Amino acid sequence: MANAESVVFRKSYHIEGGNFQSAGSVSKKIKQILKQLNIDGEIIWRAMIVAYEAEMNVVLYASEAEVILEISPKKICMIFKDKGPGIPDIPLAMTEGYSTATREMRERGFGAGLGLPNIKKTADNFDIQSTVGSGTQLIIDINIF
Amino acid sequence: MRLKEIIDALNLEILNQGDHLDDVVQGGYSGDLLSDVIASTRKNDLWITIQTHENIIAVASLKDLSGIILAKNSVPLNETLKNAKNESVTLLRSPMTSFELVAALSNLGISGKR
Ligand SMILES: Nc1ncnc2c1ncn2[C@@H]1O[C@H](COP(=O)(O)OP(=O)(O)OP(=O)(O)O)[C@@H](O)[C@H]1O
Ligand SMILES: [Mg+2]
Numbered sequence: 001m002a003n004a005e006s007v008v009f010r011k012s013y014h015i016e017g018g019n020f021q022s023a024g025s026v027s028k029k030i031k032q033i034l035k036q037l038n039i040d041g042e043i044i045w046r047a048m049i050v051a052y053e054a055e056m057n058v059v060l061y062a063s064e065a066e067v068i069l070e071i072s073p074k075k076i077c078m079i080f081k082d083k084g085p086g087i088p089d090i091p092l093a094m095t096e097g098y099s100t101a102t103r104e105m106r107e108r109g110f111g112a113g114l115g116l117p118n119i120k121k122t123a124d125n126f127d128i129q130s131t132v133g134s135g136t137q138l139i140i141d142i143n144i145f
Numbered sequence: 146m147r148l149k150e151i152i153d154a155l156n157l158e159i160l161n162q163g164d165h166l167d168d169v170v171q172g173g174y175s176g177d178l179l180s181d182v183i184a185s186t187r188k189n190d191l192w193i194t195i196q197t198h199e200n201i202i203a204v205a206s207l208k209d210l211s212g213i214i215l216a217k218n219s220v221p222l223n224e225t226l227k228n229a230k231n232e233s234v235t236l237l238r239s240p241m242t243s244f245e246l247v248a249a250l251s252n253l254g255i256s257g258k259r
Contacts, residue, residue, distance in 0.1 A: 021224060024203025031207060045188065048207040052183055056200075109196045114180035122184070 009037065009071040015055055017063040017084065020108070027051040030069055030078070037071065043144060047076055049122045050140050053115040054080045060105055061085065062135065075124070076142045086132040094120065094128075146170055146253060148211050148235065151191070155239060155249050157214060161226060163235030168211035173255050175243045179204055185259065186210055193246045197221045202228040211235065216243040
């Protein structure tokens, strides 16, 4: 997280688990903010990869989440804190191709097991913590410079 | 090549016109796994898929794609059409398979190079 003084923008959002209809809407709101702040297109592009993957994981696997977007002159920080089943084995979940997606989810094109690995690859800084039976928290930084 | 010229050349059906007919399309991507597509597409890419769920619209919109072509005359859900309208995403359709569409686009000079 950035120092309180250097944060130029801070906003929080809510994601509802299981709601496919509105899935992607928080990512879209974040994109609008980044565009308004005139952030470089390539950086927005990377921010959208991580935001969408993190948002979809909440929609697919958790009950709800709070998202905090913090923008400082140096970076975009996104925190996804969900209430949900948690992840029992994080290294396994971070493995490309590993997925517990149901058949229904796979029919929709989810469940490649690439979301978390994509976030890690795309972010400049990535931290994941999870408590089984309670929830999962992702902290994702994208550097602006 | 502009998207509208590609639509004419391949005789694509316009399911939702959206905002992108004048986009200059240089590249494309073909895929049905959303995590793969979100990570691999570039701005103004044309995306070929057989996925018909509303989530394809969010992917196209977030990644600023010029459009989606539904291959094999896949039938989009009502929600998909609704979201395409709301988000001005250009949604197209063709009886061709993904493979045939890629070949046809390649003939027009649209490259898949990453
Ligand atoms: N927020 C979460 N809460 C609980 N489990 C999660 C959460 N995020 C991921 N997981 C678990 O980690 C696995 C891997 O996640 P990842 O995003 O890499 O792939 P996926 O969602 O299964 O497929 P894809 O993202 O390619 O559509 C998931 O299948 C799920 O079991
Ligand atoms: Mg995922």
